[in-house]
Amino acid sequence: MADTLLTLDDVAVHFTVGSTLKGGIKTLRAVDGITLDVRPGECLGLVGESGCGKSTLALAIMGLLAPTRGRVVLDGSDLGQRSRLETARLVQMVFQDPYASLNPRQTVRRTLADPLRLQGVGRAEVDERVMDMLAKVGLRPEHADRYPHEFSGGQRQRIGIARALILKPKLVICDEPVSALDVSIRAQIINLLLELKDEMGLSYIMISHDLGVVEHVSDRVAVMYLGRIVEQGGWQEIFEDPRHPYTRALIAAIPDPFHRAAITAKAKATGEIPSALNLPSGCPFHPRCPLKAERCVAERPMLEAVSPAHYAACHFRDRLG
Amino acid sequence: MRLKGGSSLWIGGGLVFIAIAAAVFAPVLALTDPVMGANLMNAEIPPGWEFPFGTDAQGRDIYSRILYGARVSLTVGIVSQLCNSLIGVSLGLTAGYWGGWWDDVVSGLTNLMLAIPSLVFALAIMAILGPGLVSLVVALGLTSWSYSCRIARAQVLSLKGQGYVQAARILGYSDLRIMFTQLLPNILGPLIVIATLGMGGAILSEAALSFLGLGIRPPFPSWGSMLSEARDQITTAPWLSVFPGLAIFFTVLGLNLLGDGLRDILDPQSTSRRA
Amino acid sequence: MTAPLLRVEDLRLALAGDRASHDAVEGVSFEIGRGEAFGLVGESGCGKSITALAVMGLLRAPLSLAGGRIVLDGQEIQDASAAEMRRLRGKRIGMIFQEPMTALNPLSPVGRQIAEMFVLHEGASWNEAMDRAEEALRQVHVPSPERRIRDFPHQLSGGMRQRVMIAMALACGPDLLIADEPTTALDVTVQAEIIDLMAELCSAKGTAILMISHDLGLVANMCRNVAVMYAGRIVERQPADAIFAHPRHPYTQGLVDSLPRLGERAKRGRQKLREIAGVVPSIAAYPSGCRFNPRCPAATDICRQVAPDLTALPAGGLVRCHHHG
Numbered sequence: 001m002a003d004t005l006l007t008l009d010d011v012a013v014h015f016t017v018g019s020t021l022k023g024g025i026k027t028l029r030a031v032d033g034i035t036l037d038v039r040p041g042e043c044l045g046l047v048g049e050s051g052c053g054k055s056t057l058a059l060a061i062m063g064l065l066a067p068t069r070g071r072v073v074l075d076g077s078d079l080g081q082r083s084r085l086e087t088a089r090l091v092q093m094v095f096q097d098p099y100a101s102l103n104p105r106q107t108v109r110r111t112l113a114d115p116l117r118l119q120g121v122g123r124a125e126v127d128e129r130v131m132d133m134l135a136k137v138g139l140r141p142e143h144a145d146r147y148p149h150e151f152s153g154g155q156r157q158r159i160g161i162a163r164a165l166i167l168k169p170k171l172v173i174c175d176e177p178v179s180a181l182d183v184s185i186r187a188q189i190i191n192l193l194l195e196l197k198d199e200m201g202l203s204y205i206m207i208s209h210d211l212g213v214v215e216h217v218s219d220r221v222a223v224m225y226l227g228r229i230v231e232q233g234g235w236q237e238i239f240e241d242p243r244h245p246y247t248r249a250l251i252a253a254i255p256d257p258f259h260r261a262a263i264t265a266k267a268k269a270t271g272e273i274p275s276a277l278n279l280p281s282g283c284p285f286h287p288r289c290p291l292k293a294e295r296c297v298a299e300r301p302m303l304e305a306v307s308p309a310h311y312a313a314c315h316f317r318d319r320l321g
Numbered sequence: 322m323r324l325k326g327g328s329s330l331w332i333g334g335g336l337v338f339i340a341i342a343a344a345v346f347a348p349v350l351a352l353t354d355p356v357m358g359a360n361l362m363n364a365e366i367p368p369g370w371e372f373p374f375g376t377d378a379q380g381r382d383i384y385s386r387i388l389y390g391a392r393v394s395l396t397v398g399i400v401s402q403l404c405n406s407l408i409g410v411s412l413g414l415t416a417g418y419w420g421g422w423w424d425d426v427v428s429g430l431t432n433l434m435l436a437i438p439s440l441v442f443a444l445a446i447m448a449i450l451g452p453g454l455v456s457l458v459v460a461l462g463l464t465s466w467s468y469s470c471r472i473a474r475a476q477v478l479s480l481k482g483q484g485y486v487q488a489a490r491i492l493g494y495s496d497l498r499i500m501f502t503q504l505l506p507n508i509l510g511p512l513i514v515i516a517t518l519g520m521g522g523a524i525l526s527e528a529a530l531s532f533l534g535l536g537i538r539p540p541f542p543s544w545g546s547m548l549s550e551a552r553d554q555i556t557t558a559p560w561l562s563v564f565p566g567l568a569i570f571f572t573v574l575g576l577n578l579l580g581d582g583l584r585d586i587l588d589p590q591s592t593s594r595r596a
Numbered sequence: 597m598t599a600p601l602l603r604v605e606d607l608r609l610a611l612a613g614d615r616a617s618h619d620a621v622e623g624v625s626f627e628i629g630r631g632e633a634f635g636l637v638g639e640s641g642c643g644k645s646i647t648a649l650a651v652m653g654l655l656r657a658p659l660s661l662a663g664g665r666i667v668l669d670g671q672e673i674q675d676a677s678a679a680e681m682r683r684l685r686g687k688r689i690g691m692i693f694q695e696p697m698t699a700l701n702p703l704s705p706v707g708r709q710i711a712e713m714f715v716l717h718e719g720a721s722w723n724e725a726m727d728r729a730e731e732a733l734r735q736v737h738v739p740s741p742e743r744r745i746r747d748f749p750h751q752l753s754g755g756m757r758q759r760v761m762i763a764m765a766l767a768c769g770p771d772l773l774i775a776d777e778p779t780t781a782l783d784v785t786v787q788a789e790i791i792d793l794m795a796e797l798c799s800a801k802g803t804a805i806l807m808i809s810h811d812l813g814l815v816a817n818m819c820r821n822v823a824v825m826y827a828g829r830i831v832e833r834q835p836a837d838a839i840f841a842h843p844r845h846p847y848t849q850g851l852v853d854s855l856p857r858l859g860e861r862a863k864r865g866r867q868k869l870r871e872i873a874g875v876v877p878s879i880a881a882y883p884s885g886c887r888f889n890p891r892c893p894a895a896t897d898i899c900r901q902v903a904p905d906l907t908a909l910p911a912g913g914l915v916r917c918h919h920h921g
Contacts, residue, residue, distance in 0.1 A: 049783035062491055088493030101484025105506040114502070115492040152875045163488060182639045182876055183810055184847075184891075187854035187869035194868075209784055216856030216866065240862055253788035254858055255814040268792075269785045271739075272753045288785075 330582025336575025707745025
């Protein structure tokens with residue numbers, strides 16, 4: 001072990017929806033066979049649009065959802081074998097919405113101190129660690145006894161980060177940590193997350209649809225579409241030499257005047273994201289793909305190597321680029 | 322009709338305060354002993370200087386009996402509603418948070434309780450336990466928890482997807498701790514409102530049961546039993562029924578206004594106070 | 597020079613509070629020519645959306661128009677009656693909002709809602725209007741429009757609903773389309789398509805666009821001129837290319853620099869992002885002088901005391917800063 005912190009082995013999370021009376025039971029394949037690993041000190045970017053399963057995957061990694069198939073191995077042992085308190089010391093999460101993610105009836109101090117007390121940390125040490133953590137995220141000591149509504153969105157997100165780090169976890173899942181914040185505040189939070197990562201030796205899974213943010217913070221990137229990984233590799237490979245047409249469409253969709261020349265109409269995706277209840281045949285991206293061929297309708301491409309650490313699930317992965 | 326701004330809170334609070342003060346200080350405020358003060362020489366005297374609310378057929382002072390009756394009515398109202406809240410909130414909280422088969426069981430039970438009028442249920446329990454203060458509290462305390470339960474469950478369902486509830490699970494909180502520290506404080510507002518209104522309902526139910534002769538045994542006074550005894554003299558001595566009736570009316574009105582006022586403070590969604 | 601389609605002059609919008617009334621927007625002026633796309637950019641609370649509401653005559657208490665003129669095609673509309681504004685909306689001004697679900701009637705099929713525009717504003721018969729509604733859906737690239745016209749809004753995806761909104765907004769060939777964060781609720785690949793669609797239709801029909809967004813990149817990509825708002829005032833107005841390449845106001849510079857941009861890391865390695873210090877001030881506590889001064893790295897005494905005016909830049913454009921030189 002030791003060289004990977006988190007290993008996902010063919011993890012699938014399926015939900016059954018509907019009832020036998022109304023149109024029958026269907027299976028929603030929210031996450032459908034994900035194999036991934038995260039190494040200590042690394043930041044893995046997880047990119048995808050709504051319905052791609054990235055949030056479901058995050059819940060499965062934290063043990064809040066039991067996978068239908070496959071294994072989640074965290075720090076050397078299966079997630080299901082650990083107690084809630086043990087898991088809490090290993091993996092934590094920073095939420096998207098800084099308003100809904102803090103209990104309005106709890107002071108900052110209580111929000112940060114309670115998890116430590118649950119772990120059996122003594123009173124004096126709890127106080128010290130709470131104050132230390134507040135300082136780390138850029139809040140002042142007098143903030144400790146205030147309630148969430150007294151803070152701005154950016155400050156609340158700092159509290160959310162402090163709460164995620166108070167137990168000194170090894171892995172932190174950041175679920176769109178800046179997309180609900182004012183544009184002028186985002187840089188503060190991104191810088192803070194990166195500083196803390198180095199200072200505390202954390203690993204991140206950075207879930208985001210904002211490719212600029214993902215490129216900035218990630219070491220490796222996985223692109224998800226409809227419950228599966230369609231491309232995976234180092235950040236440079238994904239952003240400089242994308243091989244899956246979906247990755248290229250995501251990049252082409254970014255409205256950035258400096259990139260205007262690089263955007264080619266050919267790379268853009270068309271149409272809407274299909275429902276995960278009704279997956280298209282063959283390659284799930286084919287109805288929207290500018291490169292669609294007959295083979296794509298019939299045969300599902302597997303995630304295969306483009307170069308040693310770069311994988312893409314596209315029949316034409318070698319022709320692109 | 323709704324009173325404007327905070328006035329319902331103040332009027333309601335004032336009425337409830339008077340009722341509670343009457344109950345607490347009954348021995349000080351009463352003119353005669355409510356039970357032993359019988360004196361047939363003074364029977365059925367209309368309200369006047371000596372007996373402000375008049376006297377009954379046994380010559381007991383109605384004013385004093387109403388003060389002591391407040392003790393029974395408020396005790397029954399408060400204690401039985403506490404039982405209801407406790408049962409309702411425990412069931413609603415757990416059903417909403419855990420879901421699954423437990424939720425089905427609780428929802429079924431709640432619907433059953435809502436379908437049968439709670440007074441009929443209470444009557445049945447009283448018939449088994451026999452009359453008395455304790456039976457009253459038990460009968461009323463076991464039969465109207467369905468409102469608290471439904472409110473608690475609905476609130477928990479809307480809150481449990483919030484980030485802070487998820488965060489608490491990730492931080493290692495046990496389910497019970499999540500319910501007590503994360504959910505309960507955030508749903509307390511509407512529950513207090515429901516409890517206040519429920520106390521009014523329990524006082525009315527007590528009156529109804531005592532009126533039917535199933536409540537407090539004479540000669541001890543409760544507002545309901547006083548009404549019951551006054552039945553035959555309603556035309557000859559109307560003050561016998563008017564004053565206990567007014568006591569019930571103002572106490573229940575006070576509790577309802579208080580509930581409305583608290584709703585405005587505790588539950589910002591139901592108000593139009595936004596600028 | 598021909599008269600602009602829309603001219604907003606010295607617009608002032610008041611927000612009535614519990615104790616005092618505050619100016620939510622002040623001194624906002626801009627012009628949009630026929631067929632021109634104009635962008636209004638800013639963070640939440642900067643006043644961009646209520647400026648658009650004012651143009652549409654949709655301000656509601658506690659907001660009210662406190663001064664300034666709004667001229668549409670030579671006609672002053674800031675004092676127009678509710679009935680006049682209703683006629684203008686739909687016929688001369690079309691609107692798209694962030695969340696189409698709230699703007700569409702959930703109980704009526706989308707085809708009927710589009711057809712209603714033709715019936716109300718052009719006196720068409722229902723039969724004719726339904727045929728034109730189908731055509732309008734085809735124009736916004738909704739697949740199989742003959743079936744979709746019978747769908748209810750909840751049966752459509754977010755992107756499809758926004759297409760329906762666009763079809764409705766453009767149904768009567770308005771002169772001006774006001775789009776308030778039209779793609780914020782959509783996925784990025786769908787957003788790109790919707791933006792392309794809006795730009796394509798408007799340039800084909802000669803419709804001007806007032807595009808409102810928090811995303812400077814998005815707006816700069818689509819519009820010819822862009823104004824940046826901060827705390828109720830326009831702080832900078834420049835052609836779209838210039839605002840990205842040479843932002844002159846420290847706030848705009850901060851916005852442009854503070855976001856990680858694709859390709860930067862490959863070119864220059866990972867640099868620490870430039871932060872804009874502090875937080876957006878609340879409307880009741882706007883600082884005196886330049887409203888950006890507490891967060892500005894270049895602020896001096898004059899910035900704290902005197903509110904700067906919009907001054908013209910030699911290369912065209914306007915900036916509201918004492919130190920823009």
